[in-house]
Amino acid sequence: MTGRIVVVGASIAGLTVAETLRQEGFAGEIVLVGDEPHLPYTRPPLSKQILMGEWEPADAAIRTAAELDGLDIQVRTGCTAIGLDVAARTVHTTDGALAYDEVVIATGTEPRRHPTLPGALMLRTMDDAVALRQRLRSARRVAVVGSGILGSEIASAARKHDADTLLIGRSGALGFGGVGTLLSKELIRLHEEHGVELALHTEIESMDASASGTSHLRLVGGGERAADLVVAMIGGSPRVAWLSGAGLDLADGVVCDVVGRAVPGVWAVGDVAAWTDPATGAPRRIEHQSYAIEQALSVALRLAHGAESPAPVPLFWSEIHGTRIQSYGWFDTTRPLADITGDDDARGRLYGSHDDDGELRGVVGWNATPRAFRAARAAIHIPAAPITAAL
Numbered sequence: 328m329t330g331r332i333v334v335v336g337a338s339i340a341g342l343t344v345a346e347t348l349r350q351e352g353f354a355g356e357i358v359l360v361g362d363e364p365h366l367p368y369t370r371p372p373l374s375k376q377i378l379m380g381e382w383e384p385a386d387a388a389i390r391t392a393a394e395l396d397g398l399d400i401q402v403r404t405g406c407t408a409i410g411l412d413v414a415a416r417t418v419h420t421t422d423g424a425l426a427y428d429e430v431v432i433a434t435g436t437e438p439r440r441h442p443t444l445p446g447a448l449m450l451r452t453m454d455d456a457v458a459l460r461q462r463l464r465s466a467r468r469v470a471v472v473g474s475g476i477l478g479s480e481i482a483s484a485a486r487k488h489d490a491d492t493l494l495i496g497r498s499g500a501l502g503f504g505g506v507g508t509l510l511s512k513e514l515i516r517l518h519e520e521h522g523v524e525l526a527l528h529t530e531i532e533s534m535d536a537s538a539s540g541t542s543h544l545r546l547v548g549g550g551e552r553a554a555d556l557v558v559a560m561i562g563g564s565p566r567v568a569w570l571s572g573a574g575l576d577l578a579d580g581v582v583c584d585v586v587g588r589a590v591p592g593v594w595a596v597g598d599v600a601a602w603t604d605p606a607t608g609a610p611r612r613i614e615h616q617s618y619a620i621e622q623a624l625s626v627a628l629r630l631a632h633g634a635e636s637p638a639p640v641p642l643f644w645s646e647i648h649g650t651r652i653q654s655y656g657w658f659d660t661t662r663p664l665a666d667i668t669g670d671d672d673a674r675g676r677l678y679g680s681h682d683d684d685g686e687l688r689g690v691v692g693w694n695a696t697p698r699a700f701r702a703a704r705a706a707i708h709i710p711a712a713p714i715t716a717a718l
């Protein structure tokens with residue numbers, strides 16, 4: 328096809344759509360609209376190499392301006408989409424209206440502000456990461472609020488900076504992406520071995536900051552903790568406010584069919600997109616970088632020449648206190664993982680999630696060698712997806 332494709336959101340998902348379109352021979356105009364001042368960069372290093380001080384911001388850039396020019400992609404940084412008119416096929420932005428033939432929404436998520444910690448730092452963007460790293464360099468006592476994976480990663484970075492670190496969670500367990508809390512015991516042990524103090528089942532009533540820079544966290548049910556840096560990571564919300572009134576289903580992100588189409592001419596990919604899961608028939612949002620890339624590839628192939636591509640499989644990785652944890656596939660979070668390491672545990676530990684028929688549907692590698700994790704991945708059962716759809 329030719330014409331103009333507008334991609335809103337200039338991060339990993341949006342950029343992957345734009346460059347794949349070009350690589351697949353799309354000869355029309357491609358406009359990539361992003362509200363951040365930076366060219367696209369990758370977010371996983373923000374809570375790892377950037378926070379630890381191992382990388383500088385430029386190391387996380389995905390493409391240079393020259394590479395984007397070479398692909399003939401018009402990148403509009405610092406430009407915010409403020410509305411979508413589906414009938415008129417127009418995106419309204421802070422720099423004016425953009426007509427499109429097809430639009431791809433890739434606006435990601437934004438962190439939820441903790442209701443009783445308005446002054447706590449959060450982490451989503453490069454600017455957040457640079458500001459947090461600066462504070463970590465001098466903080467002696469760090470309180471991280473949030474029992475998800477980013478809470479764990481930030482606690483790990485704080486220990487690397489030698490700070491006394493307290494990880495506070497409202498629930499009694501620690502989560503790991505799509506694996507839910509199935510790895511909680513292992514994660515708690517890992518934090519304790521590295522000197523992180525855990526306060527689970529703990530809610531915060533209020534926070535007072537003193538002139539000295541120390542914050543006092545008052546806990547529900549009594550007790551107080553002091554910290555000179557408080558970070559709150561309690562999950563994200565899809566960035567869909569700009570789409571209100573567009574007539575899309577925005578129940579949790581942009582609800583799409585099994586191939587990422589919201590309505591004719593409108594597609595969504597990445598963290599903002601809730602593609603219908605072919606296995607369950609229900610929309611599901613997954614916040615993993617490689618899943619965002621696979622969705623982007625799939626939509627770009629479809630737009631470029633109507634090609635089908637396999638349904639994406641969620642893949643997630645993290646590094647906490649130097650331990651590499653990876654997950655691949657789908658997890659039944661209501662039953663425990665099975666230890667599938669086998670005889671050779673020098674290759675790291677492997678855990679599996681099985682469905683009702685005993686089929687392996689998801690695997691976790693805990694410091695697993697690349698070879699062992701690859702072999703475990705290859706053994707999982709991937710359901711055939713009904714992915715045929717006409718443009």
Ligand SMILES: Cc1cc2nc3c(=O)[nH]c(=O)nc-3n(C[C@H](O)[C@H](O)[C@H](O)COP(=O)(O)OP(=O)(O)OC[C@H]3O[C@@H](n4cnc5c(N)ncnc54)[C@H](O)[C@@H]3O)c2cc1C
Nearest residue numbers: 336338339340362370371407408434435597598614615616
């Ligand atoms: C600190 C951190 C660490 C992570 N670590 C891992 C990891 O180890 N492994 C992993 O698999 N995943 C990780 N993730 C998740 C991963 O980064 C996301 O899944 C991925 O970034 C999703 O890409 P995306 O392009 O869909 O959304 P995003 O990366 O959120 O990009 C959306 C872009 O759209 C822009 N935007 C939003 N609204 C508008 C608008 N109205 N107009 C214009 N632009 C707009 C945003 O500013 C942003 O630049 C991490 C995320 C964070 C924040």
